[in-house]
Amino acid sequence: MGRKQLGSRLLQMVIVLIGISILTFLLTYLSPGDPVRNMYTSAGIMPTEELIQQTRDEMGFNDPFLTQYFRWIGNCLRGDFGKSYSLNKPVVQLLAARLWPTLKLTLLSMVLMLIVAVPLGVLSAVYKNKPIDYIVRAVTFFGVSIPNFWVGLLLILLFCVRLRLLPVVSSGGTFKDLLLPAVTLAIAMSAKYTRQVRTAVLEELSSDYVIGARARGVRERKILWGNVFPNSLLPLITMLGLSIGSLLGGTSVVEVIFSYPGLGNLAVNAIMSADYFLVQGYVLWVAVIYMVINLLVDISYNYIDPRMRLRR
Amino acid sequence: MEKKSFIRKYPGFCIFAILGFLIILAAVFAPVLAGGVDPTEGNLTDAIMAPSAEHPFGTDKMGRDICARVIYGARASLSSTFILVAVIFVIGTFLGILSGYFGGWVDAVIMRVADMMIAFPGLVLAIAVAGLLGASTKNAIIAIAVVSWPKYARLARSLVMKIRHTDFVAAAQVTGSKTGYMLRKYMLPNTITTLVITAATDIGSMMMELAALSFLGFGAQPPTPEWGSMLNEGRNFMQSAPWMMIYPGLAIFITVVVFNMLGDNLRDILDPKSE
Numbered sequence: 001m002g003r004k005q006l007g008s009r010l011l012q013m014v015i016v017l018i019g020i021s022i023l024t025f026l027l028t029y030l031s032p033g034d035p036v037r038n039m040y041t042s043a044g045i046m047p048t049e050e051l052i053q054q055t056r057d058e059m060g061f062n063d064p065f066l067t068q069y070f071r072w073i074g075n076c077l078r079g080d081f082g083k084s085y086s087l088n089k090p091v092v093q094l095l096a097a098r099l100w101p102t103l104k105l106t107l108l109s110m111v112l113m114l115i116v117a118v119p120l121g122v123l124s125a126v127y128k129n130k131p132i133d134y135i136v137r138a139v140t141f142f143g144v145s146i147p148n149f150w151v152g153l154l155l156i157l158l159f160c161v162r163l164r165l166l167p168v169v170s171s172g173g174t175f176k177d178l179l180l181p182a183v184t185l186a187i188a189m190s191a192k193y194t195r196q197v198r199t200a201v202l203e204e205l206s207s208d209y210v211i212g213a214r215a216r217g218v219r220e221r222k223i224l225w226g227n228v229f230p231n232s233l234l235p236l237i238t239m240l241g242l243s244i245g246s247l248l249g250g251t252s253v254v255e256v257i258f259s260y261p262g263l264g265n266l267a268v269n270a271i272m273s274a275d276y277f278l279v280q281g282y283v284l285w286v287a288v289i290y291m292v293i294n295l296l297v298d299i300s301y302n303y304i305d306p307r308m309r310l311r312r
Numbered sequence: 313m314e315k316k317s318f319i320r321k322y323p324g325f326c327i328f329a330i331l332g333f334l335i336i337l338a339a340v341f342a343p344v345l346a347g348g349v350d351p352t353e354g355n356l357t358d359a360i361m362a363p364s365a366e367h368p369f370g371t372d373k374m375g376r377d378i379c380a381r382v383i384y385g386a387r388a389s390l391s392s393t394f395i396l397v398a399v400i401f402v403i404g405t406f407l408g409i410l411s412g413y414f415g416g417w418v419d420a421v422i423m424r425v426a427d428m429m430i431a432f433p434g435l436v437l438a439i440a441v442a443g444l445l446g447a448s449t450k451n452a453i454i455a456i457a458v459v460s461w462p463k464y465a466r467l468a469r470s471l472v473m474k475i476r477h478t479d480f481v482a483a484a485q486v487t488g489s490k491t492g493y494m495l496r497k498y499m500l501p502n503t504i505t506t507l508v509i510t511a512a513t514d515i516g517s518m519m520m521e522l523a524a525l526s527f528l529g530f531g532a533q534p535p536t537p538e539w540g541s542m543l544n545e546g547r548n549f550m551q552s553a554p555w556m557m558i559y560p561g562l563a564i565f566i567t568v569v570v571f572n573m574l575g576d577n578l579r580d581i582l583d584p585k586s587e
Contacts, residue, residue: 012427019428024440031444145568147520149527150561153547161551250435253524257547267436268528271443283440287431 009298013291021076024283025069028276035276036061039085076284082277086270091281094266102255102262106247108178109185110240116190121197126224128202136194143191152184152257181258185251189243196239200232237304241297245290325577331570339386346380352535360553370555372545374535378555381537382563388538389567392449392531393519399457401511404464409499411465412472423469426462435524442530449538452531456521460514464507471503509582513575516568523564539564 028035036055040047047055056062060071075082081091124136159165159180204210205228213223252264259265263282270278319326338345354375363370369378411422429437441455475481481498489497525531526540534541539560546556 012424015424016427016431019424020431023428027440027444141572142569145516145572146565147523147561147568149524150543150557150564153543153550153557153561157550157554157557161554252435252439253528256528268439268443271439272529274444279440279444283432283436286436291431 006299009295013295017288017291020287021073021284022069024280024287025072027283028280029065029068031274031276035085035274038274038276043085072280076281081281081284084270084275084278086273086275086278091278094278095263095281095285098261098263098266101260102248102251102264105178105181105185105251105255105260105262106244108182109189109247110244112182112186113189113193116186117193118197120190121194122201122224122229124194125198125201125205136198140191140194143187143194146188148184148188149253149257151187152181152254155180155184156257177258177260181251181254181260184254184257185247193236193239196236197232200235201228204228204232234301234304238297238301241293241300245293248286248289322577322581324573325581328570328574328577332574335386335567335570336390338383339390342384342387346377346383349377349380351376351381351384351537360549360556362553363555369559370553372542372553372556373549376535378542378559381542382539382559384537385539385542385560385563386567388449388532388536389519389523389540389564392453392522393515396453396456396460396518396522397511397515399453400460400464401507403457404461405468405500405503405507407461408465408468409472409495409503412469412476413495413499415476419469422465426465429459429462432459435521438521438525439528439530442525447530447533449526449532449536452522452525455525455530456518460518464510467510468503468507471506472499475499475502505582509575509579512578513572515575516572519568519571520564 034052036052036059037047040052040055060068063071072082079092081095083089084091084094087094120136120140124133127133210223210228213227214220248263250264251260251262252268254260255262255265256268263286267279267282269275270282354371354377356375358367358371358375359373361367361371361375367377367379369382372378372381407422407426411419437459438452438455441458442452445451445454475498481494484494484498522531523538523540523543526538527544529541529544532538532541534545542560543557543564546553546558546560549556
């Protein structure tokens, strides 16, 4: 990616970000609930109609849409995402506190996934259409068809209720708390990645340089681990980057099952209690993080793939 | 050469087509299959009973028969999934063809909106939309449709762009074909096969996303029997009544397997290059 490309990419990102912020704001603006009424009722006060109108005026909820939007985005840019009224804390503080646990969960599940998916994928590609390939393919097929929330529940049933090996509710502090949620996330992902690794390795195996190396008598093992494997890692890196991003937002179901104190759990609770500022902040944060990760993946690709480096 | 019959040639497709059809039949004839047991009526004296001859899958906290609820649950899950896939298929294809055919600002606007939807990872926007619009099956469908159509739009766009500047399209234009005719007669047929394959392989994952939303409480509302929300109810009774979460989960799993297999087999038939 040259400097010019990077520039146009950044410009596109800014346009999309503006769109996302409008959409995020619109979402809460159009939603049927009344944030002011919710604010009072969650504080345990039954507000009168007058009080609601007065507070709406004070907080600027009666201003035109654009005025409200620009005030909100202006505050966001200054790092002020408002205050969560269900938890009575600044939104930034809440999100920042939950970011690390979710990141930890994401990274652990990725590591677990790679430990399973890479060997299985390579094995299945090398022994294509042999019994082991069929077994791996059947297992991965079931892996992608099983809903991860059900896997999570079954794991709890087995390890926490029946065997009593692990705590049912994870506080997110220790490795034990992390293990089951991470395994749950890793199961569905490994199935997907095993297929990807298999496809990538198969593609490399059928390329001309492999035939050349075989003709020159290079040992099969050396071709596989010296040439084919490193080359097939390239598409995998892009996918990993995308997965980190989508996991940051996609762990909510698993976090809810295990009562794990992460971003997704926070967001689900925020939506349940119609905590608009928190929802807005969450959606905006995750979208921005996701886009930044995607950009970093694209940039890093230039450094990893020598062909791209030459092109610059 | 001997002409093979369709069943001989594609045994996998036929088996899973029959299984898929059986699941649909089970949903349609749920009252017959459930033996007249009402899935929403229960007797509290029968609450939380383990599987037995009378209640093969046990009962839930309201004394409702889980077996009947799982069978009736196929209605909610299948109908909402099919509606969802149909909606994203139609919207995505329509916008993608427009985008690819006209190019210019139409393309720019549609694709930037698609970028925005894709920028929200996974279920984030879907959960936000479903939660803020209020929890119901309709809103869950809207929520997932909002984030899923760009995939189809991008695919349709790239397919249209491939043939947009070929000679036969230019010839059709020169001989005075109207735009609507061009879109219907040339653009749509050239995209439809790939998009149908995509839609067929997506049924399983869409079903799981809908179930995930209702599991979180943003989809079908009780007492409607729906697999995702049944799992959610069963979650609280894991210790005393594991059957409450095992059977609905199994129902989702089996249905998703069947429709995924059906999709994969359909892809192999329609697009032999892919394997």
